[in-house]
Amino acid sequence: MTDASPAGPSASKPAAKNKYDYTNGPPPLSINMAWCKACNICIALCPKQVFEPDRDGKPIQARAEDCNQCTICWVHCPDLAITSNYK
Amino acid sequence: MATAVKQRSDVILDYIRPRKKFPSVWCAGCGNGIVMSALIRAIEKAGYSKDGIAMLSGIGCSSRMPIYFDVSALHTTHGRALGFATGVKFARPELKVIVITGDGDALAIGGNHFIHACRRNIDITAILLNNYIYGMTGGQGSPTTPSEAFSTTTPYGNVEKHFEPCDLAAAAGATFVGRTTVYHAPQMEKLLGDAMAHRGFSLVEVVSNCHTYFGRLNRQGDAVSMINHFKEQSVPVAKSRKMSPEELEGKIVTGKLHEVDKTEFCDEYQRVVDAVQGRN
Numbered sequence: 001m002t003d004a005s006p007a008g009p010s011a012s013k014p015a016a017k018n019k020y021d022y023t024n025g026p027p028p029l030s031i032n033m034a035w036c037k038a039c040n041i042c043i044a045l046c047p048k049q050v051f052e053p054d055r056d057g058k059p060i061q062a063r064a065e066d067c068n069q070c071t072i073c074w075v076h077c078p079d080l081a082i083t084s085n086y087k
Numbered sequence: 088m089a090t091a092v093k094q095r096s097d098v099i100l101d102y103i104r105p106r107k108k109f110p111s112v113w114c115a116g117c118g119n120g121i122v123m124s125a126l127i128r129a130i131e132k133a134g135y136s137k138d139g140i141a142m143l144s145g146i147g148c149s150s151r152m153p154i155y156f157d158v159s160a161l162h163t164t165h166g167r168a169l170g171f172a173t174g175v176k177f178a179r180p181e182l183k184v185i186v187i188t189g190d191g192d193a194l195a196i197g198g199n200h201f202i203h204a205c206r207r208n209i210d211i212t213a214i215l216l217n218n219y220i221y222g223m224t225g226g227q228g229s230p231t232t233p234s235e236a237f238s239t240t241t242p243y244g245n246v247e248k249h250f251e252p253c254d255l256a257a258a259a260g261a262t263f264v265g266r267t268t269v270y271h272a273p274q275m276e277k278l279l280g281d282a283m284a285h286r287g288f289s290l291v292e293v294v295s296n297c298h299t300y301f302g303r304l305n306r307q308g309d310a311v312s313m314i315n316h317f318k319e320q321s322v323p324v325a326k327s328r329k330m331s332p333e334e335l336e337g338k339i340v341t342g343k344l345h346e347v348d349k350t351e352f353c354d355e356y357q358r359v360v361d362a363v364q365g366r367n
């Protein structure tokens with residue numbers, strides 16, 4: 001996974017942003033890249049800016065630690081390509 | 088990819104035919120898929136068994152939806168899904184019958200079936216994906232294309248008036264009517280659940296994005312900008328009751344708009360059968 005986060009919000013460590021801690025578990029979401037059509041909906045609607053597009057425009061969980069499992073990305077994915085590993 | 092622990096978001100995968108049909112035929116970002124996802128969650132939440140569901144559709148991009156579901160699916164002819172569904176429900180009243188239809192399918196070629204299904208109050212849930220245009224055939228105007236809007240058959244702007252599917256359904260006798268948009272995915276899931284639980288004819292209109300035709304021809308941008316536009320245009324039904332017609336111009340009123348209790352067609356038919364047989 002690429003670490004696209006600039007030095008900034010995620011730099012300071014302990015201040016837990018949400019009740020999910022992904023350090024020892026799987027990433028917040030599983031993304032089925034074979035079904036994803038790079039529509040940009042999840043990337044644009046995520047309130048926590050968790051995603052960055054890869055070269056094809058498909059989502060990468062670049063700021064995974066900011067994901068609060070709000071469900072917005074996967075309930076809006078038209079291609080059923082996102083499932084949560086925690087919800 | 089799949090994790091060992093099954094999560095609720097995974098239920099989606101239990102209701103589809105993954106190896107056969109994915110990725111879907113729809114354009115990237117098409118709202119049809121958002122509706123499919125909400126419908127799966129609503130079905131799962133209600134606890135309907137896959138064998139207990141018959142899902143029917145006519146013809147159109149939206150009408151492709153049932154082929155992705157691992158339920159009894161019937162992909163019928165253009166505009167006729169409600170006619171077929173009436174037959175299915177009448178023959179097998181124990182089934183949960185769901186019809187997926189588009190604005191062209193339900194209101195143009197299928198307009199007559201639509202009003203008469205409403206009138207009979209037969210226990211069917213119709214989900215009308217309203218993208219204001221004929222998507223599958225390349226962007227022709229439909230009965231919901233707004234006045235002045237562009238389509239390939241209204242190149243100078245639509246000179247006709249449009250139908251409001253929810254008003255039409257309620258006036259024709261539907262006993263549950265609601266509207267939502269693809270932006271409002273959680274509300275959509277709830278509304279679909281309530282519509283399926285209702286005994287009688289229920290209509291849920293989902294305003295959806297065909298950015299490929301409607302969006303492009305009307306300069307509404309891509310899927311994301313259309314979906315965000317639906318958010319800005321929408322007004323919850325409770326709030327809308329305090330607004331004037333002028334203030335409601337161009338707004339999308341969302342939520343449950345109408346619900347009444349009336350005898351359902353199959354129940355009424357059974358009552359007559361019982362009465363006639365009792366007399367013999």
Ligand SMILES: Cc1ncc(C[n+]2csc(CCOP(=O)(O)OP(=O)(O)O)c2C)c(N)n1
Nearest residue numbers: 146147148149165189190191192221222223
């Ligand atoms: C009898 C008949 N007439 C016309 C057509 C061509 N046709 C296919 S889909 C369609 C319109 C679909 O529009 P809509 O129901 O709004 O669905 P969408 O594709 O927008 O989801 C038409 C006119 C057909 N398949 N059958």
Ligand code: SF4
Nearest residue numbers: 046067068070071073
């Ligand atoms: S669940 Fe919410 S916070 Fe997490 S990635 Fe999806 S939209 Fe962003």
Ligand code: SF4
Nearest residue numbers: 036037039040042077
């Ligand atoms: S919403 Fe789904 S299809 Fe669209 S970019 Fe995100 S994962 Fe891919």
Ligand code: SF4
Nearest residue numbers: 113114117148222297
């Ligand atoms: S043409 Fe329009 S309705 Fe059809 S799949 Fe593409 S975006 Fe969806």
